[in-house]
Amino acid sequence: MTQPATFADPISPDEFMSTAAKTSPSGSSAWAAMYAGDIRRAWMEHASEDARTVQRHLGPSELGVECDRQVAGKMAELPATNHVVDPWASIRGRALHAMAEDVFTADNLRRGLARWVVEQRVTPHPEHPGTADLYDAVEQCVGDHKFVGATTMAKIRKGWPRHYRVQLLLYGLGYFLMGLPVRRVALIAYPATAASLEGLYVRDEMFAGEDGNPLPEVIALLQSVFADTERRKQQAEQIRAGRLRLEDIPATPESDTCYFCPFYRPQAAKDGGPGCPGTTNSGAPS
Numbered sequence: 623m624t625q626p627a628t629f630a631d632p633i634s635p636d637e638f639m640s641t642a643a644k645t646s647p648s649g650s651s652a653w654a655a656m657y658a659g660d661i662r663r664a665w666m667e668h669a670s671e672d673a674r675t676v677q678r679h680l681g682p683s684e685l686g687v688e689c690d691r692q693v694a695g696k697m698a699e700l701p702a703t704n705h706v707v708d709p710w711a712s713i714r715g716r717a718l719h720a721m722a723e724d725v726f727t728a729d730n731l732r733r734g735l736a737r738w739v740v741e742q743r744v745t746p747h748p749e750h751p752g753t754a755d756l757y758d759a760v761e762q763c764v765g766d767h768k769f770v771g772a773t774t775m776a777k778i779r780k781g782w783p784r785h786y787r788v789q790l791l792l793y794g795l796g797y798f799l800m801g802l803p804v805r806r807v808a809l810i811a812y813p814a815t816a817a818s819l820e821g822l823y824v825r826d827e828m829f830a831g832e833d834g835n836p837l838p839e840v841i842a843l844l845q846s847v848f849a850d851t852e853r854r855k856q857q858a859e860q861i862r863a864g865r866l867r868l869e870d871i872p873a874t875p876e877s878d879t880c881y882f883c884p885f886y887r888p889q890a891a892k893d894g895g896p897g898c899p900g901t902t903n904s905g906a907p908s
């Protein structure tokens with residue numbers, strides 16, 4: 623299924639709408655404006671090609687999304703109806719993730735210590751493996767880099783966005799199942815649009831107790847996520863079999879997730895066509 627490249631990108635709708643191109647690329651002359659458009663085209667086409675190679679199974683970053691309709695629709699591989707997302711934030715996030723891999727690999731070499739494990743495949747659930755950004759063998763901590771704008775940073779400082787928390791705990795479970803000690807998980811939020819790293823913020827949660835086993839509240843949350851996943855798989859099968867339509871699946875509209883959902887199409891509220899109208903205030907976010 624072709625998906626816009628920014629689904630998992632941690633930028634808020636407000637930030638997206640404020641940074642999304644409202645005019646065409648421009649330049650100092652007619653040639654320069656034409657050239658700017660061609661440069662932008664190369665980026666857009668590359669991002670679009672890249673989106674076509676996205677994994678078909680849902681990974682840990684998607685299992686904690688609260689909306690049944692979005693997840694079941696993805697599992698059913700329904701075509702995307704959201705054609706407004708711009709890939710720029712996703713491109714930036716991917717570039718910074720690649721840099722982060724270099725940063726922590728180089729830190730191991732500089733210090734002569736195999737502290738950081740980067741980009742490790744983990745399997746918290748047999749059908750939903752994923753790649754964890756970072757494992758810290760000294761702190762026994764599983765980390766995930768999020769390169770975020772100011773609004774999302776403010777939300778992370780207030781508390782856990784559920785899907786990030788679930789994603790981290792699933793990575794933690796993946797490492798635990800590999801036999802490695804996991805004491806805690808950490809969301810590492812970088813101020814992607816700021817001029818310095820001063821605003822770096824880490825939100826952590828204990829994963830295991832003194833005995834090294836996952837805490838009861840962690841087990842309870844992940845069991846509920848796996849139960850949700852099974853229910854959504856059944857919904858997806860019903861969609862594939864033509865017994866249910868996307869709009870028959872319960873939705874949990876949230877401005878933070880709808881604008882980046884593959885099925886978001888505000889016009890669906892008026893024309894009854896494909897897609898999901900999403901948030902009730904289906905106009906551009908203010």
Ligand code: SF4
Nearest residue numbers: 689875880883898900
């Ligand atoms: S647009 Fe919003 S409510 Fe609709 S499926 Fe996507 S996330 Fe759910």
